[in-house]
Amino acid sequence: MIIELRVYHCLPGRLPALNARFENTTLAFWEKYGIRQVGFFTTLVGASNHALTYMLEWDSLAERETRWGAFSADPAWLAARAASEAQAPIVERIENSFLVPTGYSALK
Template identity: 65%
Template sequence: MIVEMRVYYCAPTRLPALLARFRDTTLGFFEKYGIEQIGFWTTVVGQDNHALTYMLKWDSMAQREARWSAFQSDEDWIAKRNETERHEPIVARIENSFLAPTDFSALRYPISG
């Protein structure tokens, strides 16, 4: 299993729009493509309170590439995403990381390629 952590930094005042897009649209596409979430978090205290952090679980990098590519190229998803940003952008910047547990982590799993 591989864990991907994604952080979306929103344009000022646009976090509610991003949360609505995930709740009302994106999660349906995740389900369609078999993209499994671990969880979603907003920042309460930290450097940027306009951020959404979430984690996804993958069986392998090959699975991640196939499913994420299919999701990102879905014409319905592209149209719905573009509609939510028709008047102004929502996301200013995205960071993503792939995480591996330490040998002393409470959550341990094998890393696969």
């Protein structure tokens, strides 16, 4: 198992728009492509409260490349993403990491 950790740093005031896009649009596309989420989180205490952090579960990097690539190229997704940013950009930058559990991790 591989966990992809993604942090979306939003422009000020745009986190609600990002949350709405995930809840109302993105998750349906992920279901279509078999992308499995582990969880979504906002920052209670930390460097910025303009961030959305989430984790995805993959069996392999090859699976990630196939599923994420198909999702990312879907014309309907690209149109929905563009529509969600028609009035203003949402995300300033994205960080992502790929993590593997240790032998003593509760999540394996």
